[in-house]
Amino acid sequence: MPVQNFESHFQEKIDADVRIEPKDWMPEKYRQTLIRQISQHAHSEIVGMLPEGNWISRAPSLKRKQILIAKVQDEAGHGLYLYSAAETLGISRDEMIGQLHSGKAKYSSIFNYPTLTWADMGAIGWLVDGAAIMNQVPLCRTSYGPYSRAMIRVCKEESFHQRQGFESLLVLSRGTPEQRAMVQDAIDRWWWPSLMMFGPHDSESLHSEQSMKWKIKRFSNDELRQRFVDMIAEQVKLLGMTLPDPDLKWNEERSHYDFGKINWEEFWNVVSGNGPCNKQRLDARKKAWDDGAWVREAAKAHAEKRAARNKQQAA
Amino acid sequence: MNYFRKYYYGDYGDKEAPTGGDTGKAAANEWPLWEVFIRSKQGLDHKHVGSLHAADAQMAVENARDVYTRRMEGVSIWVVESKYIHASNPDEAESFYEPAEDKVYRHPTFYDLPDEVNHM
Ligand SMILES: [Fe+2]
Ligand SMILES: [Fe+2]
Numbered sequence: 001m002p003v004q005n006f007e008s009h010f011q012e013k014i015d016a017d018v019r020i021e022p023k024d025w026m027p028e029k030y031r032q033t034l035i036r037q038i039s040q041h042a043h044s045e046i047v048g049m050l051p052e053g054n055w056i057s058r059a060p061s062l063k064r065k066q067i068l069i070a071k072v073q074d075e076a077g078h079g080l081y082l083y084s085a086a087e088t089l090g091i092s093r094d095e096m097i098g099q100l101h102s103g104k105a106k107y108s109s110i111f112n113y114p115t116l117t118w119a120d121m122g123a124i125g126w127l128v129d130g131a132a133i134m135n136q137v138p139l140c141r142t143s144y145g146p147y148s149r150a151m152i153r154v155c156k157e158e159s160f161h162q163r164q165g166f167e168s169l170l171v172l173s174r175g176t177p178e179q180r181a182m183v184q185d186a187i188d189r190w191w192w193p194s195l196m197m198f199g200p201h202d203s204e205s206l207h208s209e210q211s212m213k214w215k216i217k218r219f220s221n222d223e224l225r226q227r228f229v230d231m232i233a234e235q236v237k238l239l240g241m242t243l244p245d246p247d248l249k250w251n252e253e254r255s256h257y258d259f260g261k262i263n264w265e266e267f268w269n270v271v272s273g274n275g276p277c278n279k280q281r282l283d284a285r286k287k288a289w290d291d292g293a294w295v296r297e298a299a300k301a302h303a304e305k306r307a308a309r310n311k312q313q314a315a
Numbered sequence: 316m317n318y319f320r321k322y323y324y325g326d327y328g329d330k331e332a333p334t335g336g337d338t339g340k341a342a343a344n345e346w347p348l349w350e351v352f353i354r355s356k357q358g359l360d361h362k363h364v365g366s367l368h369a370a371d372a373q374m375a376v377e378n379a380r381d382v383y384t385r386r387m388e389g390v391s392i393w394v395v396e397s398k399y400i401h402a403s404n405p406d407e408a409e410s411f412y413e414p415a416e417d418k419v420y421r422h423p424t425f426y427d428l429p430d431e432v433n434h435m
Contacts, residue, residue, distance in 0.1 A: 070385075081365060081382075084365050296346065302370065
């Protein structure tokens with residue numbers, strides 16, 4: 001069969017909502033797109049543990065500490081589900097990690113912002129995980145089987161992340177004036193970066209169109225961003241707080257909230273490495289990798305030795 | 316038509332092992348890949364849930380507990396090194412499953428019985 005026939009057969013399967021599995025034929029570009037997207041998603045989960053990990057030792061109560069540890073541990077799990085899904089496309093784990101460390105692979109730029117106060121833990125759960133969920137729920141139906149199955153698992157666990165964040169802010173918002181001020185400050189700092197998480201406008205988005213055709217993505221960046229704004233603009237009222245956008249206004253005609261201009265210069269700056277914490281985050285990841293090298297080697301040597309001994313005994 | 320095969324799932328038997336491209340040297344130092352199967356409840360089958368890396372079987376079971384059963388999703392875990400799993404070839408699926416296609420008489424609905432026949 002000539003390659004064109006493989007391609008049209010492939011597209012027919014996609015159009016009929018038949019999932020693509022690892023051993024099925026797929027266009028090289030589809031494979032590459034998925035490796036890029038899934039590995040960057042995995043890196044985001046892993047790097048995403050750092051800003052929250054920053055507060056584990058300083059959580060205000062044992063209850064909040066347990067919750068935060070459980071959430072951060074979930075994010076590690078999400079990273080692992082996704083690395084495995086990417087590996088089914090023929091890239092090795094070490095290679096993906098190498099790409100993160102060399103800067104070739106990106107991760108979500110939201111994690112390059114610092115976590116300055118305890119209220120940031122609530123704001124991250126509510127806004128950052130909230131935005132992530134908005135992106136991730138449609139990915140449960142993405143066309144590549146292992147990715148879709150990983151996302152189903154991820155989404156099941158995410159809703160606790162968002163709820164615990166909102167609840168934590170709710171408690172603070174009913175607290176002292178200082179606590180209320182802390183909540184507002186956290187919202188002010190995390191709001192715009194959260195909107196940027198949905199990526200550039202559809203008109204400037206590099207990979208969008210092909211990804212929609214292949215059903216890797218099912219909704220555009222702007223569609224999902226609008227849904228997020230509509231949801232948060234209502235929820236923020238329950239906290240008695242405001243979003244830092246003077247142009248935020250309900251538009252009767254569109255049945256959506258209008259909102260102000262996103263500072264894309266800041267976005268591209270952070271993506272290209274000049275965010276407040278880019279260096280700190282990558283350094284932390286590289287250090288963890290280097291510090292763990294002896295463990296990886298020792299465990300491997302130990303397993304090999306034991307396997308050899310078992311073989312000898314059996315002989 | 317073999318060139319596009321090199322990226323097949325590297326864990327399904329020797330024939331389909333990746334032979335080049337991106338997967339070479341880095342993988343050599345990695346802990347092996349394991350497939351994880353979990354019984355969610357006593358009385359049910361083990362079901363494939365995903366994979367992970369571990370140095371040996373014991374570590375694979377412990378990692379599987381941490382990665383795949385944080386919310387009591389399982390009462391029993393199986394792990395098997397991915398390289399020992401062999402799979403049918405999707406390129407041959409059509410002919411491979413064809414023998415079952417025309418055997419409608421294997422299904423209960425093939426048989427027309429009078430309405431008076433109950434409990435069947
Ligand atoms: Fe996550
Ligand atoms: Fe999360």
